[in-house]
Amino acid sequence: MIHLPPLSGSPRSSLSATEAARWAASDAKILAEAGYDAIIVENFGDTPFFAGRVPPVTVAAMTACALAVREAAPNATLGINVLRNDAEAALSIASCVGARFVRVNVHTGARVTDQGIVQGEAASTLRLRKALGAEDVAIWADVDVKHSSPLGAPRPLVQEVEDLTKRGMAEVVLVTGEGTGKGVDVSKLAAVKKAAASAPVLVASGATLDSLSTLAQHADGVVVGSALRLGGIPGGSIDAALARTFATAFRTAFKR
Template sequence: MQLPDVFNIRKPVIGMLHVPALPGSPQNKLDFNAIIDWVLRDAEALAGGGADGLMIENFGDVPFYPRRVPPHTVAFMTALGRELRRRFDVPLGVNVLRNDSASALAIAAAVNAAFIRVNIHTGARLTDQGLIQGTAHQTLRYRKLLGCDVKIFADVDVKHSAPLASRELRDEVEEVVSRCCADAIIVTGSASGRQTALEDLRTAKGAAGGAPVFAGSGLDLMNVAAVLEVADGLIVGTAFKQADVITNPVASERVHAFMEAVRNLRHQ
């Protein structure tokens, strides 16, 4: 995949839409209309502030299902995705936590989203949901079955998890791209909001065979210049939130300031 296949700008910034707990989830407090309003307000702040793409994620649905989510989650996420596609003319991505790539693909195909994120595309990881194994073989075949061109953005050494055995990051990146057919790579810190190591980004870039490499956590105004020197794009969540609290609404002034810095860096 080349970045122009999805984005019309170099070094794109994807803003996260962390969906509050959906109906049926243990932490749910809002009815679905209120959730739609919340997500649309965040999307307006992101798109209005200059973000180059959006990604919707059922962040509030803790504790997450390790694999398949129930049908109502797919229905709610599809409805949200449809509203976003109707209102915002930027590429949309879908992530269904913790690792439901099939539902993410189905949602993306239904709403004409551009990409999905898969936290564990290949291999196996120990997580707070237990042992999760990648299902690249199923994900790629399901995409073929759907006949869609939704791109697969795959994490490597994904946050909030640990490997079963020690493994070189370079080897994992090479396999995710060459043997498991990921279209782009995401590198993160150990948890949401924690900085992505520059050395990990360099390693991933060297092993990705030309596939785009995104930094997926811990971005802010202090480190964005250094990260953008290496990464092909950014996924930003916490830095756009009020008071740097991931569950808070998006603060439009933070988006504007961050994107102004990115625009200046693009022209250097």
């Protein structure tokens, strides 16, 4: 996961889109050299996030960064995540830059978050994907998404996973802890894996060197961000040594 710096138009922005793109390219080169399978470009620095649609300046800046990543790491699969939950922007960027998947934090259902109520728009997202001719862009969707709680009474986790994959047509299911960098509950992960049937399940927060062997028993892979930064602190540039060490440990744990 490339945690982009605050982009043009966001409250803490200090870099131009060109400078942010150089940042992204630098991280991408490190990941490519370490042999990572996929790279996700995410506007991590744009807090506080919009609950839904982001402004055009964010889409423009993220497109510039995604193109820089594509050039720096042409052999890595590219993904887009527009925080907090702008699937329309993510799909639009993906279709223009040749990305192969988008992450959607709330694809089905509704959650109470620090941005307010975030509601899934699977119907609109899937129809847009069809209209763009982007059926080859997979949807990676979170279940019981971090930094949120259910709107109303919690539903059985198994039912949430089934709705996400069958009714919401998500191709990949992401499992997280309670927040960025927080580890997953292994029993929850195992339950999601069982309910997801043939859909791949990835751990999407809190993966560490020490937890990889355990996670490999219940997941098909991991999305890693914080563990690639010094001190495990999210944001900032990726550390090359940590990235190489994590990649080697992952291949050992997941037998790849």
